[in-house]
Amino acid sequence: MSALSSPEAGRLARLRRLMSGAGVTAALVTSPANRRYYSGFTAGDVLINESSGALLITRRSQYLLTDSRYTEAAKDEAPLFKVLEYRRGLARELVGLKTLGPTVRLYFEAEFLSASQLFRLQETLGPGRLAPLPINIDAPRAAKSPEEIRLVSKALAITEAAVAALFEKMAPGLTEREAAFFLEAEFRRLGAEGPSFDTIVASGPNAALPHASPGRRKMRAGEMVIVDCGARYRGYCADITRTKILGRPKAWQREIYALVRQAQLRAIEAIAPGVKASDVDKAAREHIARSGYGQFFGHGLGHGVGLAIHEAPSLSARNTGPLSAGNIVTVEPGIYLPGRGGVRLEQLVLVTERGRRLLNRNTDFYEF
């Protein structure tokens, strides 16, 4: 594939249209997901941190600034970019670039620049030269290409295989942390770079906490265990949640499990291009509320997934924007009963031209 017909060429063109519409002549891109999306730079599929590079994108040129570890890989992976090795820190390298000139204003990603980086840039570039980006440069990432859909699906297949392997061996006595480590080792054994976020394994009363961290607690017979995890494959994230009941399900466990699963199915059925994200959230939420558990489902229904584990579009009451083809979203309702336990079930769904397509291969849920 020539550089000119690469996905990055199209992405840069879209970004420049966004920039030009807002009068932005120079953008500094420092978030790992946008850096990768617009340049193709992966740094060997290792999770790269802020110090590993930044993009400077102006009307006509684009630069990738990185350190000596990555310059060779960057040239291979980002042929559209002029790769500059930085030795003296970002601010000093930027001020030396002719393309910025003495007057051009530089717009930055405020969530992905530290206050100290900002101060150094202000000091080096001079007053009035910096402003946060007035446009959402993440937005184009919400519409996934066929290749991106393939990569998320591959990350998901790895995740499902790892969870299936864990559920084969998961039994009373296993600690949450052992289970989490097992999953992450499986991800890697199956070809992933690693986890796409901190694995959640929450047993017994911990399952009532939506974001519990896996601890030294041992699982016990009769408990429910929530496993929420995802592999990262060539930069793309997966995200699934399964809840396992260790032993014979009790009546209350069956009840909330069945409710959550029904709510999930209703939400998935509601997904289609043009549908408000908030209406998908509502489909699940109302089902749970009608059964009297509304107060025990305290988080949003889902979120977009791609190069970042949380990205647009979110499925929540607050997001009244429409879904569109190419969105990939999680659908993850839950019911959490303080002190007792909880259930969360999460699938990944692609919005298609005509409706939706489930990306999960396994639909290995209890049927109550």
Added chain:
Amino acid sequence: MSALSSPEAGRLARLRRLMSGAGVTAALVTSPANRRYYSGFTAGDVLINESSGALLITRRSQYLLTDSRYTEAAKDEAPLFKVLEYRRGLARELVGLKTLGPTVRLYFEAEFLSASQLFRLQETLGPGRLAPLPINIDAPRAAKSPEEIRLVSKALAITEAAVAALFEKMAPGLTEREAAFFLEAEFRRLGAEGPSFDTIVASGPNAALPHASPGRRKMRAGEMVIVDCGARYRGYCADITRTKILGRPKAWQREIYALVRQAQLRAIEAIAPGVKASDVDKAAREHIARSGYGQFFGHGLGHGVGLAIHEAPSLSARNTGPLSAGNIVTVEPGIYLPGRGGVRLEQLVLVTERGRRLLNRNTDFYEF
């Protein structure tokens, strides 16, 4: 141990002396290492990120702001702190605190606050209320207590055992990435939380790159492989580097290996309280330079290690400050021959009242 006699009580007292000397009446602590050091808050030994909490320390009171995942653990672990659960973001919680009042200036850690957090704080608190900390609140961490030395030593023992296990099985055909994953799995199997930094496994020509990321490259007979890794144990980091020669060492490999090892021993011998850090660096560097390899040792000799993998004091030409008892530093000279390979050897050394103590148990080096 009562809260009043806890290590955190002493640390807070030292911090307040620093603050008071610089006229700082309120400090916002957001770096993971300082948050843990001053409060004791570990969040279950999971690597916690920025969103998991912040400390607000004023002349007379101290608050730990965290989200609902961690409030219970925070109360247990940080009994000296008033734990506040934040629901509406850091800025909104802070502005509601009486202790800040309408005029107190809030000083922050500029490396550990994003530009967008800064803007939100500025907007919420009003003009002139924020400034970067004019004091180095990391500084007290450089003097390790006996308990901290024990924890670093434990992290190191785990690391050494994992590297020994890897070296048993490391052979041509193994990929760098497989080796890295093996190490990280061993760390966890042996009781660590995980790696304390991104594991480096660099084989053949990659060993000439001091910060290579482990890739899909297979190791080959006759090559040198640099392994640089560390486990994290109860928050404390270890850091060691070993270089293995796969097969019968060639003359050039023996030569640079022996040189690096000699340089390391000279540097270790130079360590004592009161000695300039730059002089320790010089002891290793001059030995390598005298043999004509000076240009192939391009990085500093070492760095402090504790709750962060890189902390004070650094051992480099630029740090002319004196070492003092309680410092723990890496000593890691290297020689890197572009296109051919390289050697780096790294030990962890404690500065004692009278000199130094090697923290490594294994001194499993080739003897040439």
